[in-house]
Amino acid sequence: MTVARSLFIPLVLFLVIAFLIGPFLIIVAASFSAGETLAFPPQGFSLRWIAKVFTVESFRASFGMSMFLAIGGTLAALVLGIPASYALSRYKLPGAEIVRTIVSAPIIVPGIIVGLALLRYIVVPFQIGITLALFMAHTALILPYAVRVVSASLENLRSDIEEAAVLLGSSRLGAFFRVVMPNIRGGILSAFILGFVTSFNQVPVSLFLSGPGVRTMPIDMIAYMEIVFDPSVAALSSLLALMSIGIVFAAERFLGFSRYV
Amino acid sequence: MFQNRAEALALALPAAIFAAAVFLVPVVILLSDGFRNPAGGWTISAYIDFFSSPLNQAVFLRTLKLGALVTVVSAVIGYAAAFAIVNLEPGMKGKVTGLVVLPLMISPVARTYAWIVILGRTGIVNQAFQALGISDVPLRILFSETAIFIGLLQLFLPLMIISLISALENMPKDAVPAARVLGANWFQVFWKVILPLTKEGLVVGGTLVFTGCLTAYITPAILGGSKVLMLETLMYQQVSVSNNFVAASVIAFILIVMSFAANILLKRVATARNKQRRAAA
Amino acid sequence: MSDASYLSLQKLTLTYGDSPAVPDLDLDIRKGELIALLGPSGCGKTTTMRAIAGLMPVKSGRVRLDGSDITRVPANKRAVGLVFQSYALFPHLSVYENVAFGLKLKGMRGQELDAKVQSGLKSVGLSNFANRRPAELSGGQQQRVALARSMVMEPKVLLLDEPLSNLDARLRLEMRTELQRVQKETGVTMIFVTHDQAEALALADRIVVMKSGKIEQIGSPEDIYNRPTSSFVADFVGFENIFPLENGKLKTSGGLINLSSQPPSAAGLAWRPRMVTLGIGPFRGTVRGTSFAGDSREYLLDTPIGPIKAEVEASQPAYALGAELVFDLPAEKAAPLARFA
Known part of the structure; x- marks a missing residue:
């Protein structure tokens, strides 16, 4: 019984982690291949595919687009989401549940529907550019995460410190910036990182929202794979994953990111 | 709690109006399209048309089946993994949890892409099978339900494990030893103590996984190819290939109904068990 | 100002x-x-x-x-x-x-x-x-x-x-x-x-x-x-025996009761436990509970006029649980209440 249990735990963990991480490690290994096609085990060792990633014009453009959407969309979602979270956690708001449902709904509805609906009923009738449409879609998509994470850190903060600040002579707005913001900074940064990663990796919302020269990074990767099956997408995937993991790791290290998510 | 309503509305409305304009209104219009007839009246004929096609039926049932299967299997593996993780010493626990969460940070494109290398005709699995003499010709694993199942399971298992870890950690520390002292075997401990006490985590994890499976696009697109479709990929085809927006609206509505139904059903199951126990007590 | x-x-x-x-x-x-x-x-x-x-x-x-x-x-x-x-x-x-x-x-x-x-x-x-x-x-x-x-x-x-x-x-x-x-x-x-x-x-x-x-x-x-x-x-400051007054009589669960001396005109009377006299008086009661508090002893009495709380110095002889005793609610010690809720 004890022997069985002492074997059981490491075995389960090994298998689960191998299943979850293994495929990604194969991709990383394949990106150092010297061969012409994507394969494992890699044929030889070279950095040619990693180097190639930086020379593909469409990758550069779509990377720029995805960065813009991830950073801009997350900032916009925070600008909308922080006041909304504050209202939801600090006020007796009439219809609070309705507001909460509306702002968190984009997380429940499949992204492909959001993208299509936006295309048909906003982009086409109002003649909006694809870039703006993508920006709006990504902002709407990140908003639920922003509201959830910021609300959680507001719930953990006593509201009477704001009253204390007011009684010491601060205005309500001043109290927010002097005593609320410094204390939810960690939550806001966590929301930013979560929003960034979600937006950057998002595919379905962006599926229908692409135009000449306007594509997000993951969509561009899929399009590239359909034409060329070389290890450059593996190399690109590895680099992007390294970026995401690096950001999250730094956030965990310096902020305790996981407390907020 | 502040009482000023005008202030509260001024703070909350921009976000609500934005989400309503960009998301809610267009989605509602899209969904209503499936219920309109050309004369402008209301009809469900598009739904009858949709379900009368054997291909669509197959896609619908496949989506349901894969979603349910992935949810159940991830719950089984999830309990084992979560139980193993919460019993680790604190330092180790953090590291292993980190490894479980790690895939969530990696683009689904990259994660799905890896399975092509593993499951393809000349992939690792076929190489191994041939080397071991299990099969002479390469097996066709890619572009099948099996491939989609594996891909979806890998994509969403972390969500289930994380939900169950927090549920197991919130469980009263003495519940399991108490049950053991009272003479329960491990099966009984799981069924009568752990499951009822962690069912909220299971409902959260189950909803996340099932909804994830319904809404995943890349995995069925890459691992299922153009023949083995799920509702999401079918919807994409209807729009980009057939320009059939009514069918797309029907599929969208079905997807939304399915994810809500799954959530309600899981909650029901959880509370039904609860009532049973209370009635017994 | x-x-x-x-x-x-x-x-x-x-x-x-x-x-x-x-x-x-x-x-x-x-x-x-x-x-x-x-x-x-x-x-x-x-x-x-x-x-x-x-x-x-x-x-x-x-x-x-x-x-x-x-x-x-x-x-x-x-x-x-x-x-x-x-x-x-x-x-x-x-x-x-x-x-x-x-x-x-x-x-x-x-x-x-x-x-x-x-x-x-x-x-x-x-x-x-x-x-x-x-x-x-x-x-x-x-x-x-x-x-x-x-x-x-x-x-x-x-x-x-x-x-x-x-x-x-x-x-x-x-x-x-x-x-x-x-x-x-x-x-x-x-x-x-x-x-x-x-x-x-x-x-x-x-x-x-x-x-x-x-x-x-x-x-x-x-x-x-x-x-x-x-x-x-x-009640809030520790008077535990509180009764309304009606026409100079104490209104209790056992009916209107005459006190041993003439009460002041008020809506009610209140006694702290230590204002209750044990051993003499017109009322009868049975000891239902007793607790020792160092300097004093507290008794909970079951009486025809309802439960009464009494407190006496510990040096006084103690009553056992179930003991029958007589007691008094002296009107001159009571706090007269102008309002009775």
Whole structure:
């Protein structure tokens, strides 16, 4: 019984982690291949595919687009989401549940529907550019995460410190910036990182929202794979994953990111 | 709690109006399209048309089946993994949890892409099978339900494990030893103590996984190819290939109904068990 | 402005949503007084305090402070200090910065600021803790920081919300003395809210007992303790045997009863357990419960007029459980109640 249990735990963990991480490690290994096609085990060792990633014009453009959407969309979602979270956690708001449902709904509805609906009923009738449409879609998509994470850190903060600040002579707005913001900074940064990663990796919302020269990074990767099956997408995937993991790791290290998510 | 309503509305409305304009209104219009007839009246004929096609039926049932299967299997593996993780010493626990969460940070494109290398005709699995003499010709694993199942399971298992870890950690520390002292075997401990006490985590994890499976696009697109479709990929085809927006609206509505139904059903199951126990007590 | 109404609440009405929390409250407080707002939870004492601070909108009526109407003055311009029950220290600021917070907002800088903060910290004995974060302090120390933070602002009125409730017994005594000392040294008008009658009796110059948003009785600690004017106040300060009077007779569950001597004219009478005489008297009872409390013994009696609580000195002979005895409720010792709820 004890022997069985002492074997059981490491075995389960090994298998689960191998299943979850293994495929990604194969991709990383394949990106150092010297061969012409994507394969494992890699044929030889070279950095040619990693180097190639930086020379593909469409990758550069779509990377720029995805960065813009991830950073801009997350900032916009925070600008909308922080006041909304504050209202939801600090006020007796009439219809609070309705507001909460509306702002968190984009997380429940499949992204492909959001993208299509936006295309048909906003982009086409109002003649909006694809870039703006993508920006709006990504902002709407990140908003639920922003509201959830910021609300959680507001719930953990006593509201009477704001009253204390007011009684010491601060205005309500001043109290927010002097005593609320410094204390939810960690939550806001966590929301930013979560929003960034979600937006950057998002595919379905962006599926229908692409135009000449306007594509997000993951969509561009899929399009590239359909034409060329070389290890450059593996190399690109590895680099992007390294970026995401690096950001999250730094956030965990310096902020305790996981407390907020 | 502040009482000023005008202030509260001024703070909350921009976000609500934005989400309503960009998301809610267009989605509602899209969904209503499936219920309109050309004369402008209301009809469900598009739904009858949709379900009368054997291909669509197959896609619908496949989506349901894969979603349910992935949810159940991830719950089984999830309990084992979560139980193993919460019993680790604190330092180790953090590291292993980190490894479980790690895939969530990696683009689904990259994660799905890896399975092509593993499951393809000349992939690792076929190489191994041939080397071991299990099969002479390469097996066709890619572009099948099996491939989609594996891909979806890998994509969403972390969500289930994380939900169950927090549920197991919130469980009263003495519940399991108490049950053991009272003479329960491990099966009984799981069924009568752990499951009822962690069912909220299971409902959260189950909803996340099932909804994830319904809404995943890349995995069925890459691992299922153009023949083995799920509702999401079918919807994409209807729009980009057939320009059939009514069918797309029907599929969208079905997807939304399915994810809500799954959530309600899981909650029901959880509370039904609860009532049973209370009635017994 | 007369000295008797430095702070005055006039027909003050406060509401939560649509339900009235405090209707038509009138209260006058002298400069330099130490007032306790005493009552059970939900009696409106905290709501009243928040209205004085400006944290609660006033539905109707007025709040006047030091000669001017401050009803519509925003909370940040009132010169009213508040020490929160949870202390509400700013977690991201050091003790020093917490105390300096309000002074900086007043525009105070440099040496003047430093001197003021240092003297504030010194007055509560926390000079050595200036660089700590609130989370690194004990509950008692946090409360001192909160006190210093309010006091350096030289408020006209200092409000304290359940100032002793979060402290253990030893610190409670210490903090009591501390509050009295600060009040004496600065002469600040202090109002504290409490649900603990012992705390109010020990600390206050005057006690305002509240019930359902209304003032039940105002008086010195001696008044409240010895001469409650209503059954509610009597019950609240430890009179355990309370009966209404009807035509000079005690109205009990056993009917109208004549007392051994002529009662004063009042709506009711109340006796503390130690006012009940055991061994002689017209009433019979059976001992249902007994407990020993060092100097005294307490008995719970089952009687035809209902349960009676009695307390006698421990040197008296003890009654056993189930013993039959006679007792008296002497009318001349009872507190006459003007109102019976």
